[in-house]
Amino acid sequence: MLSIKGLAKSFGDLEVIKDIDLEIEKGKVVTIMGPSGSGKTTLLRCLNALEEPTKGQYRFDDGLSIDFNKKVSKSDWLTLRRKAGMVFQTYNLFPHKTALQNVTEGPIVVQKRNKQEVEELAKRLLKKVGLEDKMDLFPHQLSGGQQQRVGIARALAIEPQLLLFDEPTSALDPELVGDVLSVIKDLALEGWTIAIVTHEVQFAKQVSDHVIFMDGGYIVEQGPPTDVLESPKEKRTQQFLHRVL
Ligand code: ADP
Numbered sequence: 420m421l422s423i424k425g426l427a428k429s430f431g432d433l434e435v436i437k438d439i440d441l442e443i444e445k446g447k448v449v450t451i452m453g454p455s456g457s458g459k460t461t462l463l464r465c466l467n468a469l470e471e472p473t474k475g476q477y478r479f480d481d482g483l484s485i486d487f488n489k490k491v492s493k494s495d496w497l498t499l500r501r502k503a504g505m506v507f508q509t510y511n512l513f514p515h516k517t518a519l520q521n522v523t524e525g526p527i528v529v530q531k532r533n534k535q536e537v538e539e540l541a542k543r544l545l546k547k548v549g550l551e552d553k554m555d556l557f558p559h560q561l562s563g564g565q566q567q568r569v570g571i572a573r574a575l576a577i578e579p580q581l582l583l584f585d586e587p588t589s590a591l592d593p594e595l596v597g598d599v600l601s602v603i604k605d606l607a608l609e610g611w612t613i614a615i616v617t618h619e620v621q622f623a624k625q626v627s628d629h630v631i632f633m634d635g636g637y638i639v640e641q642g643p644p645t646d647v648l649e650s651p652k653e654k655r656t657q658q659f660l661h662r663v664l
Contacts, residue, residue, distance in 0.1 A: 504574030564595030
């Protein structure tokens with residue numbers, strides 16, 4: 420679905436992701452692992468056009484091609500932004516909007532879609548993530564796991580081609596992690612294309628088609644989960660897995 424070549428992002432003089440080559444295949448799950456500060460979030464934010472890469476190229480299978488070595492046109496930028504839906508570590512819900520309004524906001528306000536249709540869609544999505552009886556509650560009336568499921572419904576509502584998850588369970592109490600992971604597992608089984616940053620190794624083994632391990636801004640190892648997670652070649656991957664398991 421997306422071919423990434425030579426992607427880099429600097430903040431001032433600090434290059435935090437470097438020379439990233441990655442293929443994201445349609446309907447597959449790519450898991451991104453690595454120590455804190457290795458550039459995982461920045462990579463996701465570049466995929467969602469929340470950050471502008473400093474170098475590199477994206478080539479999508481629908482023909483959109485973006486070269487960040489040149490100035491990116493506004494229309495390419497907007498197209499890129501619409502391709503991915505992001506689920507954040509700390510949910511990022513609007514505190515003064517209900518679960519339903521959080522899900523409808525993007526499609527109605529940003530995408531200018533029909534209000535009634537979007538509300539129907541949002542209700543279906545909230546039901547899908549197990550929140551049909553919580554639609555009119557505000558974030559502070561929901562548990563962390565429920566808020567994160569609203570976050571997932573919100574990402575689905577913009578009907579993206581690619582779903583991005585940035586450590587979606589790391590802020591949750593341990594007993595709430597399973598519900599959120601099971602929603603993500605279902606999405607993977609439905610055939611969504613997913614890129615997920617997670618430290619949940621068992622989950623990654625179950626759902627991933629491809630795992631990348633990052634350190635110091637580089638991808639130091641990538642491949643199928645059986646290789647990277649069960650018999651990693653690189654010392655840094657081995658040490659990291661040893662620490663998180
Ligand atoms: P990870 O998700 O692997 O923990 P990040 O992508 O969040 O890593 O961060 C990678 C590096 O980029 C870190 O050194 C971080 O301090 C730096 N960084 C991230 N965002 C910014 C920013 N907006 N401005 C300056 N430095 C940043």
